[in-house]
Amino acid sequence: MKFTKLHGLGNDYVYVNCFEEDLTGVDLPELARRVSDRHFGIGGDGLILILPSERADFRMRVFNNDGSEAKNCGNGLRCVSKYVYDHGLTEKATFTVETLGGMMTPVVSLGEDGKVEQVTIDMGEPRFERAAIPMAGIPDEQAREQTIEVDGEVFTMTAVSMGNPHAIIFVDEVRDEDVTTYGPKIEFHQWFPERTNVEFIQILNRKEIHFRVWERGSGVTLACGTGACAAAVAASLSGKTDREVTVHLAGGDLMINWRESDNRVFMTGPATEIFSGVYQGEIPYK
Ligand SMILES: N[C@@H](CCC[C@H](N)C(=O)O)C(=O)O
Secondary structure, X not given: OEEEEEXXXXXXXXXXXXXXXXXXXXXXXXXXXXXXXXXXXXXXXXXXXXXXXXXXXXXXXXXXXOXXXXXXXXXXXXXXXXXXXXXXXXXXXXXXXXXXXXXXXEEEEEOOOOOEEEEEEEOOOOEOEHHHOOOOXXXXXXXXXXXXXXXXXXXXXXXXXXXXXXXXXXXXXXXXXXXXXXXXXXXXXXXXXXXXXXXXXXXXXXXXEEEEEEEOOOEEEOOOHHHHHHHHHHHHHOOOOOOXXXXXXOOEEEEEEEOOOOOOEXXXXXXXXXXXXXXXXXXXXX
């Protein structure tokens, strides 16, 4: 199986071009676990498939490194955009990508070498109702700056869906040990029937947010695009930041703009191709 490894600010996935590779009948969750393994596989935060779509220019499927399928992935979308443009699958600078979390619209910007350097993506509208997260409680109600208790520690949290679920935790100081201690506990908290991504954010000023993430199904990663969008939205809703902010992630910065005119969230950041190869491990079939 041919693959390409790309990363968005260090959030690295194994990408398979399914216009060329036929994965019919493959046990995709198991394949994701195998290729993501950093010792026995290729290594990555998960597996992303680039597929034809009947409704859009492309379709993206995302599997976390535990094999669970996610509905959206911001860094993955930027990398898919780079791949399809640089590898000649499209000549358009703006196109559509179908995800389980909705239709996304990337716009690519080229560097001096004619290859994609930055990608801006219309990530759609954020959702806040508990039913959309999904989260326990009254379906139409929002969980905005509400307290959540984990092992006796009380956090302030806003829940946002960017196609996938995010629990945004407001803290005075982001500490890596809190991410690894409380991240998995909140991921599996009884309020979240489909688990959740967990972001710890510290508001630096009206235009900057310090951010660390515990991703559902992958654990600590260096960046999360949908998480950065959700964090920017939650921070702006709290009144402490503007709608356009820079989010400082472990792997670098993302620019997020929650546009007032139509409620849509735009994410801008880089995408990087690292290498291509042939996976020679066993392909698991269902
Ligand atoms: N890294 C991603 C999100 C990947 C999926 C997530 N772990 C989930 O299960 O929802 C991003 O950049 O958005």
